[in-house]
Structures are given as C-alpha cells and as structure tokens.
Amino acid sequence: MVSSKDVAKYAGVSQTTVSRVLNTPELVKKPTLEKVLKAIEALNYVPDANARSLVQQKTKTIALLSGPLHNPFFVDTTTAIVNYATEKGYKVNVQFVNDENLTEAYATAIGTKVDGIILSCILYDDPIFNRLQEMNIPFITYNRKHRNNEQFVEIDNFEAGYLSAKHVIEQQHTRLSWVGGPLTVSTFKHRYEGFLKACEDHQIELSDAYILQTDTSKKGCEDALAALLELEEKPTAICTGSDSIALNILDHATQIGAAVPDDISIVGIDNVELSQHGRIQLTTIGSISEHNLGLLAIERLIELIENKKNSCINITESVKVFSRSTTKKIKRR
Amino acid sequence: MVSSKDVAKYAGVSQTTVSRVLNTPELVKKPTLEKVLKAIEALNYVPDANARSLVQQKTKTIALLSGPLHNPFFVDTTTAIVNYATEKGYKVNVQFVNDENLTEAYATAIGTKVDGIILSCILYDDPIFNRLQEMNIPFITYNRKHRNNEQFVEIDNFEAGYLSAKHVIEQQHTRLSWVGGPLTVSTFKHRYEGFLKACEDHQIELSDAYILQTDTSKKGCEDALAALLELEEKPTAICTGSDSIALNILDHATQIGAAVPDDISIVGIDNVELSQHGRIQLTTIGSISEHNLGLLAIERLIELIENKKNSCINITESVKVFSRSTTKKIKRR
DNA sequence: CAGCAATATGAATACGTAGTCATTTTAGAG
DNA sequence: CTCTAAAATGACTACGTATTCATATTGCTG
Secondary structure (H helix, E strand, C coil): CCCCHHHHHHHHHCCCHHHHHCCHHHHHHHHHHHHHHHHHHHHHHCCHHHHHHHHHHHHHHHHEEEEECCCCHHHHHHHHHHHHHHHHCCCEEEEEECCCCCCHHHHHHEEEECEEECCCCCCCCCCCHHHHHHHHHHHHECCCCCCCCHEEEECCCCHHHHHHHHHHHHHCCCCEEECCCCCCHHHHHHHHHHHHHHHHHHCCCCHHHEECCCCCCHHHHHHHHHHHHCCCCCEEEEEEEEEHHHHHHHHHHHHCCCCCCCEEEEEEEEECHHCCCCCCCCEEECCCCCCCCCHHHHHHHHHHHHHHHHHHHHEECCCCEEEECCCCCCCCC | CCHHHHHHHHCCHHHHHHHHCCCHHHHCCHHHHHHHHHHHHHHEEEEEEHHHHHHCCCEEEEEECCCCCCCCHHHHHHHHHHHHHEEEEECEEEECCCCCHHHHHHHHHHHHHCCEEEECCCCCCCHHHHHHHHHHHEEECCCCCCCCCEEEEEHHHHHHHHHHHHHHCCCCCCCCCEEECCCCCCHHHHHHHHHHHHHHHHHCCHHHHHHCCCCCCCCHHHHHHHHHHCCCCCCCCEEECCCHHHHHHHHHHHHHHCCCCCCCCCEECCCCHHHCCCCCCEEEEEEEEEECCCHHHHHHHHHHHHEEEEECCCEEEEEECCCCCCCCCCCCC
C-alpha cells in the first residue's frame, strides 16, 4: 500500500508537506504543490482513512440502525439518510436490526467510534438508551423514540391514529378494527391511543376481537386478517399501525379473494412511496411535509456532529389523510 | 476516550497484556485475565476499531455500491448483503450510486481501505474497472458485470430476455414492444439480445417504434409508455428490461386507465419480492434459485476475503418464467 | 546589502492497537 | 535445592496520518 511517506520520497519532500498538500494546500508553494500532486497521481496514492481517523478522532462515519427493508418505510428513510450523508462526505454503516441482533448492533456501532448514530429501532423503554447516552456520541432517533429521548424526529403519531379512525368513521363505518404492532414501541403505542380516542369521541364501540397487536411480520399480518374474517360479524374497516402492516393485509386480502375496499376498507399510516403505486393506492395518514423522517433526522444529526450544538431536537411533524382507493363509504343496508 | 493503556494502568498490567486478553486469552494466566476483564468492565472499555485496522491492515468492512432502493431489486439484494455480512462480523458501508456520484463512490470505497467491495453498478465497458483491479482489493459484481470481469454473479440475462418474449409470443401476441435500459449495462444489453433472438426465432417482426431504451427512471418509463400508447398500432405486450421498469409502467398504465393485462400485457425480469404482491402479480422472469444474487455474491466475496482463494467466480443462474396476472392470452380478432 | 518579518518546509510526536522479542516467573525433574 | 524448559508478562515498535514546534527560505524595507 502506498503511503504519504512514499509520495514524499517520490516528490522529494517531507511527509508533512504531503499532508499539507491534502489538507491545507494554501500553505504550500505552487511548484512544491505540483510536484506533490504529480507524485500522488503517479503513485495512485489514496490517503488511509483509518489512520486519519485515528489521529483526528473523527471517523466521518455514521452508524445507521434501520428496520428491515421489507418494510417500505425504511426503504424511503434509508435512501434519504444514506444519500444525504454520502453527499456530506460521511460514510454510512448500515445495519438492519431485529429483536435478535439488537444489542450486538449497538456494540459494533459503538466500537467503530462512529461520529454519530441514527436509529429507528428503539423501544419506548429501552435499557440500551442509557448506554448510548453515556457514550457521548451524538445520536438521534427517527420514527420511534425513547421515553427519555432528547433528540428525535417523529410524526404526530397520536393524531395519525386519530385521523385514521376518523377517516373511516366519516365514511359511515362503525365496525372498526385495529391491527397494530407491539405497544412497547412508541409509534404503535401512540397511534393506537389516537385510534382509541377517535373511537371514543365518535361513540364507536370496539369489540375486543377487533383489536389485534401483531409482530408486523407478513405471517403475523396474514393471521390477523384471517382471524378478523373468521368472525361472525366482520369489521368493515381495518385501521393499521403502519403502511407496512396495511400492505401485508392488502396483499393477503387480495390473494384470498377479499375485495378491498368493497368488502373491507384498509387504512395505513406513514404514506410510504409505494402506497401511491397505481395498483396499490393505499389510503394512509402521513406527514404534511414532503421530506421524510429519515432526511429530517440525518440533517439534524450532521448539524449536531459539526456544530456540537446540544440544543434539544424534538420534531413532531403534523399529519393529514391521503385518501386513495383502499377505503370507501360503506353501503348502508 | 478510554484506551487499552487506561485499562492496563487500572489493572496494574501492561498494555500488551490487555491486548492479549482480548485476542489470545489462552496465553494469559487466570488471575491476570480476571483482573483485566474487571478493569475493562469497570472502565467501559471498547477497543478502537480504527487503531486495530491500522495495525492489522484489515478493516472488517465491506463497501457496498448498490443501485437505488426505489428499484425493488436492490431492496432485496441490499437486505441480503447487509444481513449476511453483518452476521459474519463485517460492517457494511453502503452507497447508492447513480451516474453522477459514481467515481466519487469508488474513491471513498478505496480510501477507506475496505476488505472487499461488492457492487452492481458498473458498465459493461467501464474504465474504473482497471483501477479496481489494480487496487488489489477483492471485489465482486452482482447483477451487472464488466466485459473483463472475473468475479461476478448474474442471472442468465440472454435467456431471461428470450423467455420474456417467448412467453408472450406463446400467448399469441405478435405486436411486441421492448422497454429496456441503457445498452451500456450488461444486463440490459444481454436481455435485449435475448429478446431479439426470440423474436427472430418466432418470426416476429419488430417495429422500430416498439423498441425503447429508457433511463429506467419513473419519468422515463412513463414517457416510454405514453409513446407506445400514442401509436396508431399499439403493441399488445411490453417486455421490459427489469421488474423495476415493469412496475413503473404498470403503475402509470393503471393511473391513466390502461388495463393490464386486458389492454396490454407486461412482463418483467428479476422476480423481485414486490412482484408477488397480491395487487401487483407481475409476470416476470427470474432465477430458479431462491437465493438472490446479492446473497450469492456476498457469500463468495467473504470467502474470497478470508481464504484468499483467487479462483474465478463466474456464476450465471438459470432462469424461468413466473407467470402471474400481468400477461394474458390475446383475444384474436 | 543588512535585517527582519512572513512564508515555506521539515523533524518529531501522538493517536490506540497488535505483534516481536526480551525478560521474568513458574513448574517440573533430578 | 538447583537447573532447565515452558509459561507468562512487559518494553518497544510499526501502522499512516495530522499536528506542533523548530528551522530554513523568501521577500521586503530602508
């Protein structure tokens, strides 16, 4: 591997000068500068980022702990995060986190001495949170948050859940179902609470059999739908905890011949890109901003890293209904 | 930041011993071992991965240069690659590459001294290829390949294109269109060649107006479809260069009221996860293996890194038709 | 051309780890 | 208890860079 010393020898200067050429070229005389640049070119020299990190104590690397990409929400956010960070000169270390590899994911993120951590996958009461805080590495959560979070970006989850129910209630639905995710997660918890409140406000009675908390997996969603369709009195509308869940249910409903929205209406939350697809046209609740949560979060994180501002970042984006074709005014009998 | 020296001082041993505890604990006496472990625990010590990389000349990091995630093919492969590499103890540096940031992407991949590079985005005749080879870093391409590639994993692109055309020809279609991507890319080039051969073998005449090479963007695909639908004699089947293109066309067709498959049939290539969705049900050509190309490639790459085997890896997976609901036997007039 | 400030360069060092080699300690044999 | 081989530990150095401080060179003023 060719080092700055090699370049120095080749150019007949000191290693220091080579370093200067790369970092503070204005401090080096033109002829010397060119000699060195030529040497760099000739030897195909590329500075070693690790060595640089070691001495500067900065890695120009960010750890991204994302949820899995089969959830289209994370497709959108990962794209935004990676692209923005790359553009700003940061490398992005990506891990897709699930329940099993969570703690290990944190460990490697910490051991790599990254400049910052951006993560979605955290529980509302997660013990790892304290360790993260002790590490004194800037970090921010998007989508989900922790009970004590100081830096996070989310949508107004309560309102999203509320609007979700309100939307189908306004379409005359009275038999509303909720298919959500684990209540240990802030998003699902608050969305569900919003859903409940809307039902309460509109005097909708909720059958216990209509309320399901899945593990959000494809299988889990399919089972949930199956359970609902087995009921004597089936719900006419399903409010879901996320677009991912909604898409899974929509998929399975179509496969087993349940017509959406004619037999049953489905509402998502998140307004992921995919929900707009002509064949999908999912009615959903999403941020009024066109910037997704990942982008908002990575912008803040990099600001945090570079300015060392320690101001609290609490962003809660307002939401609205995106009414598409998976919901329909119920036909009164 | 607490270093191994701090641990050494705390435990009353030398830094060497601390290092040994972490790397070759069998060479250290029990009591000493425990003293050190306690110190590590007490100080919350985490070894600095950068320093380790510097001295060992190994980073335990892999650079992934992927295409953008709005192409669902890369959703599948990125998931497989990141998860497999993570499981094997590698960090994955992800970049989503497009035409503009390509060279820069290579530069950072090289500057980080990664242990290996896995990439899809390379042109069939790409000058960067030589530089990669000179770097002497193990690298492998998946999906696309370079003319001189020695390590690659692909599907049988020619056969895929061939089967694509054959499938709709067998459904009595005679007015076949091809909407592909740039022919500078191996996949599109070979798929197109296969398509042409099938048409030739079955005496299908191709109108020039039916052959379109798009930039694969959403807009590009929409324009292509619009152009086709403006023709006096519209094609009855569109064979596309990839599922991504097919999905974009399907999206737009639905949005503008063109019925698929009743008005027009659409075939993709890649068999991405999303193509199976109940609402999509895209007929497509894909690998007979259930492992996606990303997984196959990352497995080989890590083998390459760890065994230094320099054997050529040329994998070309066989393909078959996945017949779903976007193609249909044409109604003879 | 002297003298001095400003500019340009280089030598030495630190960053945190792993590995080499030398040294000390331990265990076992006689 | 002595001697020797094996086991355990430590001092030192390299990795490739950026930075500090010292030194050399240049340019300018009078």
